[in-house]
Amino acid sequence: MARIGGGGSENGPEHWHEHFPLARGQRQSPVDIRGQDSRYDAALQPLKFNYEPTTAQTITNNGHTVQVQFGEGSVLTGGPLEGPYRLAQMHLHWGSGSDQGSEHTLEGRRFPAELHLVHWRACYPELSQALSHPEGLAVVAVLLSLGQPCPALQPLVGAIDSVRTRGTEGPCPAFQPRELLPACGDFWTYPGSLTTPPLLESVTWLVLREPMAVSEEQLVALRSLLSSAAGEPPHPLQDNWRPCQPLHGRELRANFR
Known part of the structure; x- marks a missing residue:
């Protein structure tokens, strides 16, 4: 299994192109978001999140992140999206320290962590079928900055002990x-x-402009997870972010000036 993030590893992102040619594709993510590459688009609609708390089902350590799986009932619409997108799962990316960890950067600035809410276009019966379509997925990215504890994240942090190992x-x-x-x-x-x-190049990215604050204690809890399975030598699950990729002429649209 390819290790997610962390430069220098023989299975790290710099080697992914050896097994996944798309790693050098024309619409790879994440990217550095810079003002010179962005333009205001008045046609973009407000994002509408119709999320139900009862749809959260399981929490999993899959070896490269901690993930919450959702059932039916939570839907995203608006923005550049055509039709509704169903919430499938949520996961996070973080670093080994508080000075790095996000995947997207703003004018070269990296944040301590990044949260992704993954949706698939509801016209497809399953997420696996949406993956092969260029508009199949919509991922909302929330940059996490260091500050006060995030109350909404605490239930997830409190459950980390139950999924400590891969x-x-x-x-x-x-x-x-x-x-x-x-x-x-x-x-x-x-x-x-x-x-x-x-x-796969099937994602419409929606990167929120305003970061959400999380505490150092909450980041420490994430860094306590292991990418190793029970009974294996412990290996910290850290630096699970991919470096920024070239834009290759892509334009970033914004719903604000």
């Missing part, structure tokens, strides 16, 4: 993903890809 899964505690989103509705959008293998 391959473990447990029921998800009461969880409201809508509260993980900033009050500001500003966002950038661009056509991109998954940031982990197989790096």
Whole structure:
């Protein structure tokens, strides 16, 4: 299995192109978001999050992140999206320290962590079928900055002990993903890809402009997870972010000036 993030590893992102040619594709993610590459688009609609807290089902350590799986009932619309997109799962990317960890950067600035809410276009019966279409997925990215504890993230942090090692899964505690989103509705959008293998170029990215604060203690809890399975030598699950990729002429659209 390819290790997610962390330069220098023989299975790290710099080697992914050896097994996944799309790693050098024309619409890879993440990217550095710069003002010179962005333009205001008045046609972009506000994002509408119709999320139900009861749809959170399981929490899993899959070896490269901690993931919350959602059932039916939570839907995203608006922005550049045509029709509704169903919420499938949520996961995070973080570093080994508080000075790095996000995948997207703003004018070269990297944040301590980044949260992704993954949706698939509801006209496809399943997420697996949406993956092969250029507009199949919509991922909302929330940049996480260091500050006060995030109350909405605490149920997930409190469940980390139950999924400490790779391959473990447990029921998800009461969880409201809508509260993980900033009050500001500003966002950038661009056509991109998954940031982990197989790096499929099927994602419409929606990167929220306003970061959400998390505490150092919450980041420490994430860094306590292991990418190793029970009974294996412990290996910290850290630096699970992919470096920024070239834009290759892509334009970032914004719903704000």
